[in-house]
Amino acid sequence: MNKTTIVYKLLLGLLFFIVSDNLFSQNIFIIPLGIAQDGGYPQAGCKNKCCKDAWLALSKQKMISSLALVDSTKNCAWLFDCTPDFAKQWQLLKEKTNSSIKLAGIFLTHAHIGHYTGLMQLGKEVMNEKKIKVYAMPRMKKFLENNGPWSQLVKIKNIEIELLQNETAVKLTDEISVIPMLVPHRDEYSETVGFKIQAKSKSALYIPDIDKWELWNKNILDELAKVDFAFLDATFYSADELPGRNMKEIPHPLVIETAILFRQLNSSTTTKIYLTHFNHTNPLLDIESMKEKFFIFESGLQLTIQGEIINLD
Ligand SMILES: [Zn+2]
């Protein structure tokens, strides 16, 4: 792909973003509500170059990885993960849809802090919600039921936990179903799943955390062929990103590995792929990291944009 084509694609993408952001003709759509790893961006205590500008400029800050699935005909939304940024993310969703939208349920991938702790906002100290459906795998369900403050949400029925089974579809409406898929990850408190969201005509895959693609009992290339969009773990760009930390203890598919692996796909498949769950050290969060961004666009991949509307009709 030459430079002119890449610039053209970037402009086309920007134009689509501006237009799609103002179009509400879609009935079923996804809105990414955040793109950062569990610690958010900027990250607590970070004084380094990666977070310096983001501490100073609100516009550069990014919320933690989460998706909203919206059915505008029913004026409701399901969240995929409930992050520490839930309050602002719920507000963003209202601004992007309408202020009367209802929270129909929350699907949880796993019990790492960036993926479920926003549930605390549903309790009596804040929203005091009634019987919000929380979809969780068996260990995740037990973890919530047996540990405070989450157990209180269950006890006083702020939430109602629906048990998920691996690779068993949950039908949300006549047109939408969701399938959990176990993935390998550091499972200290719960198992970890990714989700396949199946709408009437289009589908999406959401895997914000996985150790390595080759450790999965499924072939990611085959799974990509079955969906229209895929929001995938891009925590770290490269292996030298965290000096002083053993990367083997926090395995993720490195973006450079993912991009090389996906080069065997044709361009109609690579354009489905949206990278997300960026660690604060990942240069793809930095607007000035042109070399890394160029590499991604040259590979045909996309970066997930917080607040973008992605149509599933
Ligand atoms: Zn995470």
Ligand SMILES: [Zn+2]
């Ligand atoms: Zn940082």
Ligand SMILES: [Zn+2]
């Ligand atoms: Zn995790």
